[in-house]
Structures are given as structure tokens and as C-alpha cells.
Amino acid sequence: MSLMNQQIDVILREYDKIRTANNRIMDLRKQEVYLRVPKIKEIDEQIASESVNWLTASLDGAPSDIAVLKGKLAELSSLKDRLLKEAGFAKDYLDPVYTCPECKDTGFIDNQKCTCFRNKLIKHLYDGSNMKNAVPYENFGTFDFSFYSDIVPEGKTLSPLANIKKAVEKSKLFVHNFDKEFSNLLITGNTGVGKTFLCNCIAKALMESGHSVVYQTEYELFDSLKANVFSKDDPEAGSRYDCIAECDLLIIDDLGVGFNNSLLNAEFFKVLNERLLTRRSTLISTNLHLEDIKNNYSERVLSRIIGSYDFIEIYGDDIRKLKKISGGQSNGQAAGKN
Numbered sequence: 001m002s003l004m005n006q007q008i009d010v011i012l013r014e015y016d017k018i019r020t021a022n023n024r025i026m027d028l029r030k031q032e033v034y035l036r037v038p039k040i041k042e043i044d045e046q047i048a049s050e051s052v053n054w055l056t057a058s059l060d061g062a063p064s065d066i067a068v069l070k071g072k073l074a075e076l077s078s079l080k081d082r083l084l085k086e087a088g089f090a091k092d093y094l095d096p097v098y099t100c101p102e103c104k105d106t107g108f109i110d111n112q113k114c115t116c117f118r119n120k121l122i123k124h125l126y127d128g129s130n131m132k133n134a135v136p137y138e139n140f141g142t143f144d145f146s147f148y149s150d151i152v153p154e155g156k157t158l159s160p161l162a163n164i165k166k167a168v169e170k171s172k173l174f175v176h177n178f179d180k181e182f183s184n185l186l187i188t189g190n191t192g193v194g195k196t197f198l199c200n201c202i203a204k205a206l207m208e209s210g211h212s213v214v215y216q217t218e219y220e221l222f223d224s225l226k227a228n229v230f231s232k233d234d235p236e237a238g239s240r241y242d243c244i245a246e247c248d249l250l251i252i253d254d255l256g257v258g259f260n261n262s263l264l265n266a267e268f269f270k271v272l273n274e275r276l277l278t279r280r281s282t283l284i285s286t287n288l289h290l291e292d293i294k295n296n297y298s299e300r301v302l303s304r305i306i307g308s309y310d311f312i313e314i315y316g317d318d319i320r321k322l323k324k325i326s327g328g329q330s331n332g333q334a335a336g337k338n
């Protein structure tokens with residue numbers, strides 16, 4: 001079962017639980033009302049039997065009977081409303097209880113996903129992404145360009161500010177075309193220039209549109225690959241690996257020192273390569289130069305990246321240092337590793 005189908009399956013089971021819990025509330029309310037106003041129980045029984053008569057008359061095509069029964073049912077229902085009100089209950093106290101009245105807790109309206117279903121899906125995607133804490137604050141809307149200088153540094157044609165604006169536009173385009181064009185991104189730049197923040201912006205935007213995103217630092221990826229290779233019988237290791245292999249976007253943040261293990265380097269290549277073959281996008285951020293990628297990982301990894309990734313380079317001052325000088329904590333930009 002694909003990662004997305006697994007999540008949908010879990011959500012459908014959540015709806016089952018919601019319906020069961022709401023039915024229980026309804027039953028308890030009924031018991032409470034019947035105990036206090038036994039007459040309402042009688043009326044409910046009458047309504048049930050007249051409804052059966054009404055159904056029979058409809059099937060028999062007896063219009064005069066239908067009209068009479070309709071009148072009776074209306075009378076019983078208004079009597080019930082009056083008794084409920086007199087006993088101090090709300091008019092809708094015995095109505096079906098729905099957490100989402102729009103879809104009546106089915107998750108669907110006319111075969112389309114209800115808003116509540118989409119919200120659940122997004123929540124699951126966040127939970128599965130390994131980036132629950134960062135994403136709410138780090139998104140395209142909170143990207144702070146004021147950390148970037150407009151002075152063109154030596155050896156560059158664009159100022160850090162003009163460059164980051166281009167980088168953000170390119171990232172937005174990556175998100176915008178995500179379902180139409182298969183592509184991968186390599187974001188390079190020194191420590192503290194905002195690489196992680198940009199990764200989080202992309203992740204947030206894609207999760208909001210219902211895509212599964214998995215975020216891994218190099219260390220976490222190392223751990224996941226190791227567990228998959230050396231703990232074959234551990235189902236958790238297997239499902240972690242499945243998430244890495246099958247998510248819509250895999251983010252590997254802060255690729256750096258390499259795995260220092262030929263078996264894990266081979267596994268790493270396998271992940272990148274399989275994602276390319278199955279046309280699932282990968283986003284890598286690193287402060288390494290291409291030559292270092294070859295040295296720290298392998299020539300094969302480098303060749304896949306060169307052949308199949310679009311490059312974004314970010315440069316400028318270390319934002320964390322700038323923040324220390326200004327004493328500012330305006331947002332989490334570069335608050336993490338990059």
C-alpha cells in the first residue's frame with residue numbers, strides 16, 4: 001500500500017471512531033430524555049411506526065393516505081418539540097450528532113473529499129514529515145529578505161538580496177509545477193544563509209496542497225538507512241524506509257560529511273536513484289561544493305545530482321550572526337543549522 005493510501009486508511013478509521021462516539025452520545029441523550037419525559041419515548045415509537053406506514057403508502061401509490069400520514073407525522077414531531085422544550089432541552093437535543101455536519105462524518109460530499117478530510121490529511125502529512133515544529137512558522141509568507149545585503153560581492157553578478165529573491169521565485173515555481181513537471185532541487189550555500197528555512201517553505205506549501213513530505217537531516221537519514229540495512233526484522237525501520245522511498249518529496253537537509261560506510265553510501269545512492277526512476281522528487285540542501293559531494297559520497301551520487309537536479313545557490317551573511325548583533329529573534333530564519 002502506498003504511503004498516501006496508508007494515511008487515507010488511517011483517516012477513514014478515524015471517521016469510524018468519530019461516528020461510533022457520536023452515536024454513543026445520541027444514545028445517552030435519548031436515555032436521559034426518555035427517563036425524564038417518558039411520553040417522548042412513546043412519541044418516538046409512534047413516529048417510527050407511522051413512518052413505516054408512510055413508506056408502505058408511498059410504495060402502494062395511495063396519495064390520500066400519504067397526506068393523512070404526513071399530517072400525523074408533523075403533529076407528532078411538533079408535540080415532541082414542545083415536550084422537549086418544556087422539559088428544558090434544546091430543540092435539536094435528539095437530532096443526530098455530527099462532528100462535521102457538512103459530510104455527516106463520512107469525509108466525503110458527493111464523492112469529493114470534505115474540508116474536514118483535507119484538514120486531517122494535512123495534519124497526518126505534517127505528523128509524518130518529521131518537521132511538525134518548524135513548518136507553522138517557516139513558510140513563504142514569513143520569509144525575511146531584510147537579512148540579505150543589496151551590495152554585489154566580489155566574483156558575483158547579483159547581490160545576495162537579488163539572488164535570494166530569484167531563489168525564492170524558483171522555489172515557488174518548483175511547488176507550483178510539482179504535479180506537472182518532475183524535478184529535483186539542490187540548494188547550496190554556506191552555513192546560516194537560510195537553506196533550511198527555504199526547504200521548510202517548500203515543504204509547508206506542498207503539504208498544504210496535500211503532498212507527503214519527509215524531512216531528514218543527514219544524521220537522521222544515516223540512522224534510517226542503517227536501521228533498514230541492519231535491523232531487517234524491525235517493522236518500524238522498514239516503515240521508516242518506506243516513507244523515505246515513497247513520499248512525494250524527500251528533503252535531505254544539510255548533506256555534509258558522508259556516511260563513512262560503503263554499504264550505507266550504496267544505500268544512499270539506491271534511495272536517490274530509485275526516487276529518480278519512480279519520478280519522486282528529492283530536495284537536498286548542503287554547504288558542500290560538487291567536488292566534495294563526489295569525495296564524501298560517491299561519483300555515482302554526484303552524477304545523479306548533476307544530471308537530474310536544478311541548482312539554487314544562496315549566499316550572503318550568516319543570518320544567525322546578524323541576529324546576535326541586532327539581538328533580534330524576528331523569526332526562525334537560519335535559527336536551525338543553516
Ligand SMILES: [Zn+2]
Nearest residue numbers: 100103114116
Ligand atoms: Zn466533513
